[in-house]
Amino acid sequence: MTLKEIKAGQSACVISVGGSGALRQHFLDMGIIPGTDIKVIKYAPMGDPVEICLHGYELTLRLEDADKIEVESIPDRINKNTKSSSYFSEHLGLGEGGRFHPKGSGDPLPDDTTLTFALVGNQNSGKTTLFNQLTGSKQHVGNFPGVTVDRKDGAILGRPNTIVTDLPGIYSMSPYSSEELVSRNFVLNEKPKGIIDIVDVTNIERNMYLTMQLLELGVPTVVALNMMDEMTGNGGSVDINAMEAMLGVPVVPISASKNQGVQELIDHAIHIAKYQEKPERQDFCDENDHNGAVHRCLHAVIHLIEDHAKSADLPVRFAACKAIEGDQIIIEQLNLDENEKETLEHITLQMEKERELDRSAAIADMRFSFITKVCETCVKKPKENREHTRSHKIDKILTGKFTAIPVFIVVMALVFFLTFNVIGAGLQNLLAMGIDALTGLVDKGLTSAGVNKVLHGLIIDGIFEGVGSVLSFLPIIVTMFLFLSLLEDSGYIARVAFVMDKLLRKLGLSGRSIVPLLIGFGCTVPAVMATRTLPSERDRKMTILLTPFMSCTAKLPIYAFFVDAFFKNYKALIMIGLYLLSIIIGILIAFLYKKTMFKGEAVPFVMELPNYRLPSVKNTLQLLWEKSKDFLHRAFSVILVATIIVWFLQSFNFRFNLVDDSQESILATIAGLIAPIFKPVGLGDWRIVTSLISGFMAKESVVSVLEVLYGSEGGVTAAMSYISALSLLVFSLLYTPCVAAIASIRRELGHKWAFYVVFLQCAIAWVAALIVHLIGLLIGVV
Ligand code: GDP
Ligand code: MG
Numbered sequence: 196m197t198l199k200e201i202k203a204g205q206s207a208c209v210i211s212v213g214g215s216g217a218l219r220q221h222f223l224d225m226g227i228i229p230g231t232d233i234k235v236i237k238y239a240p241m242g243d244p245v246e247i248c249l250h251g252y253e254l255t256l257r258l259e260d261a262d263k264i265e266v267e268s269i270p271d272r273i274n275k276n277t278k279s280s281s282y283f284s285e286h287l288g289l290g291e292g293g294r295f296h297p298k299g300s301g302d303p304l305p306d307d308t309t310l311t312f313a314l315v316g317n318q319n320s321g322k323t324t325l326f327n328q329l330t331g332s333k334q335h336v337g338n339f340p341g342v343t344v345d346r347k348d349g350a351i352l353g354r355p356n357t358i359v360t361d362l363p364g365i366y367s368m369s370p371y372s373s374e375e376l377v378s379r380n381f382v383l384n385e386k387p388k389g390i391i392d393i394v395d396v397t398n399i400e401r402n403m404y405l406t407m408q409l410l411e412l413g414v415p416t417v418v419a420l421n422m423m424d425e426m427t428g429n430g431g432s433v434d435i436n437a438m439e440a441m442l443g444v445p446v447v448p449i450s451a452s453k454n455q456g457v458q459e460l461i462d463h464a465i466h467i468a469k470y471q472e473k474p475e476r477q478d479f480c481d482e483n484d485h486n487g488a489v490h491r492c493l494h495a496v497i498h499l500i501e502d503h504a505k506s507a508d509l510p511v512r513f514a515a516c517k518a519i520e521g522d523q524i525i526i527e528q529l530n531l532d533e534n535e536k537e538t539l540e541h542i543t544l545q546m547e548k549e550r551e552l553d554r555s556a557a558i559a560d561m562r563f564s565f566i567t568k569v570c571e572t573c574v575k576k577p578k579e580n581r582e583h584t585r586s587h588k589i590d591k592i593l594t595g596k597f598t599a600i601p602v603f604i605v606v607m608a609l610v611f612f613l614t615f616n617v618i619g620a621g622l623q624n625l626l627a628m629g630i631d632a633l634t635g636l637v638d639k640g641l642t643s644a645g646v647n648k649v650l651h652g653l654i655i656d657g658i659f660e661g662v663g664s665v666l667s668f669l670p671i672i673v674t675m676f677l678f679l680s681l682l683e684d685s686g687y688i689a690r691v692a693f694v695m696d697k698l699l700r701k702l703g704l705s706g707r708s709i710v711p712l713l714i715g716f717g718c719t720v721p722a723v724m725a726t727r728t729l730p731s732e733r734d735r736k737m738t739i740l741l742t743p744f745m746s747c748t749a750k751l752p753i754y755a756f757f758v759d760a761f762f763k764n765y766k767a768l769i770m771i772g773l774y775l776l777s778i779i780i781g782i783l784i785a786f787l788y789k790k791t792m793f794k795g796e797a798v799p800f801v802m803e804l805p806n807y808r809l810p811s812v813k814n815t816l817q818l819l820w821e822k823s824k825d826f827l828h829r830a831f832s833v834i835l836v837a838t839i840i841v842w843f844l845q846s847f848n849f850r851f852n853l854v855d856d857s858q859e860s861i862l863a864t865i866a867g868l869i870a871p872i873f874k875p876v877g878l879g880d881w882r883i884v885t886s887l888i889s890g891f892m893a894k895e896s897v898v899s900v901l902e903v904l905y906g907s908e909g910g911v912t913a914a915m916s917y918i919s920a921l922s923l924l925v926f927s928l929l930y931t932p933c934v935a936a937i938a939s940i941r942r943e944l945g946h947k948w949a950f951y952v953v954f955l956q957c958a959i960a961w962v963a964a965l966i967v968h969l970i971g972l973l974i975g976v977v
Contacts, residue, residue, distance in 0.1 A: 196265075196266060196267070196268065197261065197262045197263070197264055197265055197266060198233065198235070198245075198247070198256070198261040198262070198264040198265075198266050199245075199258050199261040199262040201233075201235045201266065201268065202235065203235050203236065203237050203238055204234075204235065204236075205234070205235055205268065206232055206233065206234040206235070206268075206269055207232070207233055207234075207235075207266035207267060207268050207269060208230065208231070208232050208233070208266060208267055208269050209227060209228065209229050209230060209231045209232075209233060209264060209265070209266055210229060210265040210266055210267055211229055211264075211265040212227055212228070212229065212263065212264055212265070212556065213263035213264065213265065214260070214263040217369070217370075217371045218260070218371075219263075219555065220367075220369045220371065220520065220555055221366075221367075221369070221371045221801060222260075222263075222264070222801070223555050223556055223559040224366055224367035224369055224371075224404065224559060225254055225366060225401070225801055226249055226250045226252075226400070226401060226404070226559075226563060227249065227264060228552075228556050228559050228560045228563060229552060229556055229560075230560070231249050231250065232249065232269065233247050233248070233249045233264075233266065234247065234248045234249070235247055236248050236253060237590075237594070239255075239594065239599075239693050239694050239696065239697065240594065240595070240596045240597070240599040240600065240694055241694070241697040241698065242258075242697065243257060243258045243259075243696065243697040244256055244257045244258065244261075244693060244696050244697070245257075245258060245261055246693070246804060247261075250400040250401065250563065251398075251399075251400050251576070252398045252400060252401045252803065253803055253804060254801060254802070254803050255693055255801070255802055255803065255804060256801055257696070257700075260801070303469045303470050304388070304468075304469055304470075304471065306356075307356065308356070308388070309356050309357070309358060309388075310356060310357045310358070310388045310389065310465060310468040310469065311357075311358045311359075311360070311385070311387045311388050311389075311468075312351075312357065312358065312359045312360070312387055312388065312389045312390065312391050312464060312468065313359075313360055313362055313378075313381055313382050313385075313387040313389075313390050313391070314326055314329075314359055314360060314361050314362060314391050314393060315362055315365070315378065315382065315390055315391070315392050315393070315405070315409060316364060316365075316392060316393035316394065316395075316402065316405065316421075317364055317365070317366055317394075317395060317398075317401065317402050317405060318364030318365075318366075318730075318802075318803075319364065319395065319803070319805045320364065320393045320394060320395040320398075320402060320421060321393055321395065321421040321422060321451040321452065322361055322362070322364065322393050323347075323361060323814060324451040324452050324811055324813075324814055325391075325393055325419065325421065325449070325451040325457070326347060326349070326359060326361040327813055327814060327817055328451055328454050328457050329349070329351050329352065329359050329457065329461065330349030330350060330351060330352060330359060331349075331352045334347055334348060334349030335347070335348045335349065344363050344373070344374050344377050345361075345363075345727065346360065346361075347360065347361040348360050348361075351461055351465075354461065354465060357465070359391070360381065360387070362377070362378040362381055362382075363375070363377055363378050364378075365378045365379070365405065366401070366404070366405060367404060367405055367408060368382075368405070368408040368409075368513070368517075369517075369520070369522065370524075372730060372731050372732070373731075373732045374730065374731075374732075382409075382412065382414070383412075383509070386414075387414065388415065388468040388471070389414065389415045389416065389417065389464055389467055389468035390409055390412070390414050390415070390416040390417075391416075391417055391419055391460070391464055392405070392406050392409050392416055392417070392418045392419065393419045393421050393451075394406060394418055394419065394420050394421060395421055395422050396420040396421060396422050396423055396425075396426045396433060396448070396574075397422050397425050397426055397580060397582070397583075397806070398803075399420075399566075399570060399574060400563070400566055400567070400570060401803075403566045403569065403570075404559075404562055404563065404566065406418060406442070407479060407562045407565065407566065408513070408516075408562075410442065410443070410444065410474045410476070410477055410479075411477055411510060411512045411513040411516060412510045412513050413473050413474065413477065413510045413512070413513075414473070414510075415467040415468055415470075415471055415472050415473055415474075416444045416467070416474055417444060417445045417446075417447060417460065417463045417464050417467055418438075418442065418444055418445070418446045418447070419447050419449050419451075419456075419460050420433060420435075420446060420447065420448045420449065421449055421450065421451050422450065422451075423448040423449060423450050423455070423456065424450040424452075424453050424455065425580070425582055426577065428581070429577030429578075429579065429580050429581055429582075430577045430578065431574070431575055431576050431577035431580075432574075432575045433448060433573055433574050433575070434572070434573045434574075434575075435447075435448060435573075437572055437573045438569060438572075438573040438574075441476075441568075441569050441572065441573065442474070442476065442569070443474045443475030443476030443477075444467075444474045444475070445463040445466075445467065447459050447460040447463055452811045477512045478512075479561065479562065479565040480493050480494075480561050480565075481561070481564060481565070484561070484564060485549065485550050485551075486549060488546050488549035488550040488557070489546060489550055489557050489558065489560075489561045490561075491546070492519065492542050492543060492545070492546035492557075493512075493515055493516065493519065493561075495542045496515040496518060496519055496539060496542055496543075497511055497512060497515045499515075499535060499538055499539060499542070500514060500515060500518060500529055500531065500535070500539075503529040503530060503531055503535075504529060506530075507528045507529055507530065509525065509528060509529070514528075514529060516558055518531075518539055519539075519543050519546075519554050519558055520554060520555050520558055521554060521555070580806075582806040582807070582808070583806055585806075585807065586686070586804075586806040586807045589807050590690065590804070593687065593690050594690050594693060594694055594804075599690075599694045600694065603691060603694065603695075606682070606687070607713055610675070610678045610679075610682075611716070611717055613674070613678065614671060614674045614675050614678065614717060615671065615717060615748055618670075618674045619670050619671040619673075619674035619675065620670075620671075621670075622670030622673075622674065623667050623670040623671060625670075626666065626667055626669065626670055627663075627667050630659070630663040630666065630667070631663075633659075634655060634659045634660075634663065637654065637655065637659065638651075638655050641654065641655070648853060649846075649853060652842070652846055652853070653839070653842065653843075656842055656846070657838060657839050657842030657843070657846075658835065658838070658839065658842075660838070660842075661834070661835065661837075661838025661839065661841070661842065661892065662830060662831065662834065662835055662838060664892070664893045664895070664896070665830045665834045665838070665893070665934075665935050666830055668718065668720060668826070668935060669823060669826060669827070669830075671717070671718055671721070672718065672720055672721045672724075672822065672823070672826055673819055673822065673823055675714060675717060675718070675721040676721060676724070676725075676818065676819055676822045677815065677819060679710070679714070679721070679725055680810065680814070680815050680818045680819070681810050681815065682710075683728060684808070684810030684811070684814065684815065685807055685808060685809070685810050686804065686805045686806060686807045686808060687807075688707065688710060688728065689802065689803070689804050689805060690804060691706065691707070691709060691710060692705065692706030692707040692709075692802070693706060693804060694706070695709040702782060702785040702786065702789065703737065703785060703786075703788065703789030703793055704734055704737060704738060704741075704785070705729070705731070705734050707728065707729050707730070707734070708726075708729065708734055708737075708738040708741075710725060710728075711723070711725040711726045711729070711738050711739075711742060712738065712741060712742060712745055713745070714742075715742040715743070715744075715745030715747065716745045716746065716747065716748070717747065717748055718747050718748060718749070718936075719742050719743060719745070719747050719932045719933075719935075719936035719939070720826070720935050720936050720939050721822075722742045722745070723739050723742055723936065723939040723940055723943055724822060724825070724826075724939060724943075726738050726739050726742075726943065727943075730802075733793055735943070736793070736944060736948075737785070737788055737793050739940055739943055739944060739948075740784075740788070740948070740951075740952065741781050741784065741785055741788075742932075743931075743932045743936070743952060743956050744777045744778065744780060744781030744784065744929070745777070745778075745781070746773065746774055746777050746928055747894070747932070747936075749893065749894035749895050749933065750894045750927060750928065752894075752895050752897075752898050753890075753894065753897050753898055753923075753924070753927045754769075754770060754773060754924060754928075756898045757920045757923065757924050758770060758924075760908075760911070760912045760920070761912070761915075761917050761920040761921075762917075762920075769924070773924060773925070773928050776925065776928065776963070777928050777929060780929065780959065780963065784959075825942075829935070829938045829939070829942065830935070833934070833938040833941070834934055834935055834938060837892065837934045838892060838934075841862070841888070841889065841891075841892055843861075844860065844861045844862035844865065845857065845860050845861075845862045845889075846860060847860060847861055848860060848861060848864075849861060849864065857885075857903070857904060858881075862885055862888065863881055863885055865888075866881040866882075866884035866885040866888060867881040867884075869884050870883075870884050872961075873961075875965055875968070876922045876926065876961060876964040876965045876967075876968045877916070877918055877919040877922045877964075877968045878919060878922055878923055878926065878964070880914070882901065882904035882905060882914075883901070883915075883919075883923065885900060885904060886898075886900040886901045886904065887926070887927070887930065890927065890930075890933070891931060891933060891934055892933060892934055893933055893934075893935075894927070894933055897927060917971075917976050918968060918971040918972065918976045919968075921967055921968075921971055921976070922964040922965075922967055922968045922971075923964075925960070925963050925964045925967045926960045926961070926963070926964040927960075928960070928963075929956060929959050929960035929963055929964075930956050930957050930960035930961075931952065931953040931956045931957050931960075932952065932956065937949050937952065937953060940952055
């Protein structure tokens, strides 16, 4: 039978792991190895994915993936796996008993060498928290070359000539998503002087799996055992000295969020990097395990490829493991000749035969056996992890069969209410008042100084008006991100992904996409920015392309105006209809993407549900600051230029004279030229086209521009028919997002995709408006 058939609460033992390539390697890296006991914890409310427990940690899998894991049912064996037999009387506090790695004989690096460190660890192990502690606020945020994955660099506080880089979270050195490849390539190619390996001690078996592979690299490494506060708080402890002896690198217990042990960690890190002290031990294969099958195989391969690894500039033990596992990227780099390849294959086959496990499983099992030994010797696990128990209790409700979705709806509604009605809106009003006051002041000043009319217009109507209207987004974005980062940090977003995965997979997305998509109903800008939390590049791209279909709040004034003026009796019907229309079109487009552009393999959904934790204030503030900075930066570059261009087109005629009648402006002329395109959809008036163009700056301005051009509110209603009002509603619902949103999309996906979104949305809007118009004509609405 397969894992899929095991009921919640029951256990099973893995017999074989199916699947192929990266996915299978990923299963093995996560500890799903033949012989492992797995307990099924729960199924998501919609029946998929499933959460399982193995090696003392928890993971979620999709049923489709669980179906690839062959198991046999074992009702009562799981308890044997918890290692409560080994106890340590001695209790080590933070940093106690830590010792410097014995000094190497080599000379220290010269004083002016910049010590570069890579901060490597699993997701949720506390990398970002530690990074913020290490660097304070002096950090540089950017992207890794070629991919939109956050890259943060910063100097260690008070330690000149140091750079720490916060890498994306990885579970192993077998790349499985583009983010993991980023981390692996950073460590392999950029050759940091030291690695700070951050290990979540409450989840030590899984976290150490990466540690084992890092040690193989032969780069000076220090292990930071994070979350020590939770461990000791629950009565657990770690024998740091014993662990150092077993691993051959300094181990420092820390609590990143409480800033404990961090100074000691810095001392060790700088020491090992300065003296280039490589890990003392890399040989983790046991020569007695199964007659030393894996051990002999590994060492044979090490000798076989030694020269190749050297010329390819790869750490030899790492390269040997990868070569045995069949990692094509590494095998290619090694550049083995045919004979050597054959020898490699023979050695590996022999090992598989003796070990009775396939190559990848055998290597993974070798690592986990060593980890088990380390944990049995050095770690006294708390009998009960309070945070874990508490998380399970909270999960009963937040991921419960009948409660999960209602709770999710309430949480999102609350976030929206607070952002758009209470906090964000309040701040927005304040800011708008401030901007108005400043504009008034500058206006007066310019007038009294007798400044040239054109310059005056540029400053007041162009720059102040334009950037002011965009700046007024800022409070909404900041508030939205405040709530988002609280939800993300607390661990709730991972649950949302777990609950929603089944639904979103039908569209070719994964569970996490639901959050950016929902935020899109508020404002596309933070929605696009929120896609940063999506672990896969493919999902991120697709989600970004779908956010414009979520009608943002800035369009509400347009709906309100026209529904009020034309469809008073059908208010609710039209409003609901509009939202439904864009969602339905969005879903259709998603299906289309799934079948065409994004056909590639859906990224497997192996993730963990971290314990619920109180988010750290410092992290949250730092994130808010980054997001605001990012947005302000954009407001003053792309958006400023765009507003000035529109102001110019609006204020001048083709002879570059300032116009008094807006009908003569360049914009009006252009709008007049475009207007015929809008004739078939019933919007062929240059004034309507002008208002739509100005809507590209900010959707709120569509109505006000219409009013100005038609002279009054009554003028607009008098000039338009029911059917053209309906067309206009549908068109504004779907056409291009505003310039701020496009600027965000450009930042995430580049120019090409930004243009693509503008054109695609306009085209879809046009077609939809045409259909509405034609239907309207057919059934005789006028
Ligand atoms: P990353 O995914 O590796 O960057 O992890 P984060 O830095 O985002 O941390 C994940 C979660 O663990 C956050 O909620 C942190 O507040 C929390 N956290 C980080 N370090 C500690 C720690 O030392 N003790 C405790 N109790 N929580 C921590
Ligand atoms: Mg992080």
